[in-house]
Amino acid sequence: MIRLHHAHQTRSMRSLWLLNELGVEFETVVHPFGKNLRAPDYLAKHPVGRVPALEIDGKVLFETGAIAEYLCDRFPQAGLGRVAGDEDRADWLIWLHFAETVAQHCASLTQQHVMLYEPEMRSDIIMKLEAARLGKCFGALDQRLEGRDYLLDSGFSAVDISCGYAVYSGVHYVRPDAYPNLVAWYDRLSARPGFQASLPPEGEGIYQQDFYPAPQ
Ligand SMILES: N[C@@H](CCC(=O)N[C@@H](CS)C(=O)NCC(=O)O)C(=O)O
Known part of the structure; x- marks a missing residue:
């Protein structure tokens, strides 16, 4: 089991x-x-x-x-992995691990906006900085997705899931509109039955809002 x-x-x-x-x-x-x-x-x-x-x-x-x-x-x-010897192996590893570069900014923003519920516990500087750094990560994904439907030339794989989850979390903190390739890819991913089946029941989960703006 x-x-x-x-x-x-x-x-x-x-x-x-x-x-x-x-x-x-x-x-x-x-x-x-x-x-x-x-x-x-x-x-x-x-x-x-x-x-x-x-x-x-x-x-x-x-x-x-x-x-x-x-x-x-x-x-x-x-067919969701790319084993040693596959021509997409190196890219598969890069995007598998880049997913954590993105997710660490999301985790920091979740800590600031969601977990630290008293305003005086939060840091405006960290919230602004982490949102800016997350935006850079969205930019890198957007660039990679120029001319591609998925992160690898060979098509959908586990690394779309790994980075796709990070973007699911990240769009609570950074609006994706400036990243059209990322938006189109994320729309493709979020329409998948496997993604839909991973969502929480209505009203459950860590996010109480769709979007948490950075302080001005
Ligand atoms: N790098 C780890 C991160 C795991 C992690 O930190 N998970 C968070 C949720 S996103 C967690 O369990 N946090 C609980 C806590 O910090 O108390 C992974 O990719 O599995």
């Missing part, structure tokens, strides 16, 4: 979306986002109490990049 430990709208949505695209059987344990992830039984699965953790083949995997690579190797028939 494959079991995914997930919290709605967090990075574990990447692994959930990938599992949905792979079409394999799995179960999902949904955790509330918060201190319960530091309970001893969950810390036995993830050493610092984060999501996702994936139970598979008698092991518990953590880190979305490692999970993506493992699942693509384990279920090659889905």
Whole structure:
């Protein structure tokens, strides 16, 4: 049995979306986002109490990049990985890991705008800086997507999921209108049944607003 430990709208949505695209059987344990992830039984699965953790083949995997690579190797028939020797292997690795460059800005912005609920806990400078840095990442994705439907020349793969999740999170903080290639790609991704099946039930999740503007 494959079991995914997930919290709605967090990075574990990447692994959930990938599992949905792979079409394999799995179960999902949904955790509330918060201190319960530091309970001893969950810390036995993830050493610092984060999501996702994936139970598979008698092991518990953590880190979305490692999970993506493992699942693509384990279920090659889905064609979402690019193995060593494939001409898109280097690009697959680059965009798999660039997804975390993007997501770290989203995580910082989520901490500022959503988790630090008292205004005096927040930093205007960090909110502005992180939004600007996230915008640069949107620019890099937009540039890569010029003339391409997906991040790789060979078509849709797990790296679209990894970066696509980061953009799902990021559009809560940076408006994507200035990045037309990114918008067209994200529209293609978000229409996929696998993406739709990874969304939380109405009203659940970490975002209470569609958009959190940076302070002026
Ligand atoms: N690099 C890790 C990041 C995992 C991570 O930090 N997940 C966040 C959710 S997006 C988390 O569990 N945060 C809980 C917390 O900080 O308390 C990955 O890609 O899996």
